[in-house]
Amino acid sequence: MNATSNQMSAGPLAGQTFHLPVSREFVTVVISTIALIGVCLLFAPSSLSYGALEGSLPFAALIAIVGLGQLLVVQQGGFDLSLAGGVSLAVVISTHYPQGNNALLFPAVLMAIACAIMAGLANGILVSLFRLNAIVATIGVNALLYGAVFAVSGGVPKTTTTLLAAIAGNRTLGIPNSLYFALAALLVVSFFLKKSAAGRRFEAIGANPLAARAVGLRVQLHQLLAYVFAQLLYCLAGLLLAGITREPTAFQGDSLLLPSVAVVVLGGTSLLGGRGFPISTVIASFFLNQLSQFALAVGVPYSAQTIIQALALGFGIGVYSVRWTINMTRQTEPV
């Protein structure tokens, strides 16, 4: 509680001290990304070639979309571990139900969306109404979702329909289509959070639920909807993933869970809830993806690749922790 209060007060104070037109989180992630691009240009220029970017950016787009979903939940002080099950379920519904028949793709997409809404409602009801710990509740729902994945697929991959492969995997004006979907998701989430009254209420509730309840805001409803919107974004990512990889496995969502949390943290959003930074989260997705492409291009062993990513995450958390400590110090000086 103290921490969330500090988080709220740190925002305006930081603005007064430095008079930055953009948030410090945004500046940090942009500088880190530019620095990474510089390192790539020096040591692994091939990772920034058109062919490499064209092949890797669709995966950055996927991380960005699931990151935006995780962002909404983290803003409410929650944590969504059902992401892996949500993405995997969308993948298997969109590949198994049509069985390669393009005509059945649209009903499959509707089914996937319906499942996502149900999963989001289950998470939201358990966390906001029944007050279950978010980690425990979403682990449980994740197990249910994987039960559904097995029921649909039996764990067996199916080849994607040609229509979905074209929608998700083709290019428009030389840019992979998945990037347009990520951009659309970013615009919707940013507009909702920053420009709508509901979005402002959403952030205020995340920063301090007790104060929000005291002023009459519907805390439980906003928390519940965070999980529903998050699942819808996971569903979108699952559908795109099914199109981008021609023969996706039934457990394709597993590898997206850690990156989704990493980009939220790297984007500067506090894991304690409150203000969210969607644009920074999307830039952090590019950063994280480029970092793994850099490691692959340099040709370091697999163990080192994992360590490099973990160090980047530690660096992200460290940067924001240091800033937070300085703010605390300054906050006490005038008093």
Add this chain to the structure above:
Amino acid sequence: MKFLDKQNLALTAVATAIALGCCNFAQAETPSWCGPKKASIALLDGYGGNSWRQVTTASGKEEALKCPSITKYEYADGQGDTQKSISDVKAMAAKGVDALVVFPDAGQAMLPAITSVFKSGKVIVPYRVEAGGQAGTNYTKFVGTDFKNDGQNWGNWIKSVLPQGGNILFVSGPAGNSQGLDELVGLKSVLGPEYKFINPEPFDVTNWDPALTQKVLTAEIAKNSKIDVIVSDFGPSLVGALPLFKQSGRSIPALATSDGNSLGCLWTDVHQDNPDFKLFTVSTENDNVRLAVQWAVAAVTGGTPPTEETFKGPVFENSVTGAPHPVQCRKDLPGQIYLSAELSPEEQTKAVSTK
């Protein structure tokens, strides 16, 4: 009279055909590894949730039921959970199953359970993944797979299509997996220094995951302007990644890998636009389970054990010579079946459609 002669001749022919048919039937019904003693058998998977395992399970069942002495066939799936796999092994033995064929995915963690079942007097045959221990002490027989043989087969083909040497990109599954390491030993035993491995030692890690394979290949294509041949031990995981070459304006290079219907169909669709795309596959080795079943059945029913002790995956497709087979594609059937397997494509389709 003539009519009677014809009738007699026809009857004789029919009788002969029936007799011969009976003999063939009897031969097919009782292979040499099938003894007279009645017994039940179980197949235990550490992880049964993919099409390869489903085809393998169906193959194991088909093989076991070739022996009329087998009265019951059971199956259990560990679902990737080591605890469950261990309790499955013990539960099957406790239920009174006489012979167990085990895919010990969890490796050495399975050895105590396997040993205790063996010590209780059951026949137990682990296959494909080594669980440690010794035959006769911890289990009846271990039926391994000769992955070095696959590496040698790929290496010999690479020498035939690139006699002057070239750049090889070798991709395998999880980091340090013994299958990939053995295949590399096989490759290097055949290929000289004129063949350069351009991947990080010992191989590019893909976890056999199509998404990670796509990312790895993207980086390798951007980094290496010249890739002459790709070697992969799971061909179907490359299906989504190979079109990346087209996006970079390059031809898909030669590919030495394992078979899969989706891969064969990809080659059929795109090889004319990709002049360098030569394809060579070894069998994906679903039939490894058949040899393990034969050993288990022979031991439990008193049959003659097979002569082979290790499964050697045969060469399957060669797009250059067409021998032993040209590239196979059955577009009417799912991409997730393996035409190299002995199990008929229709039976495989049934197996992979089962939920």
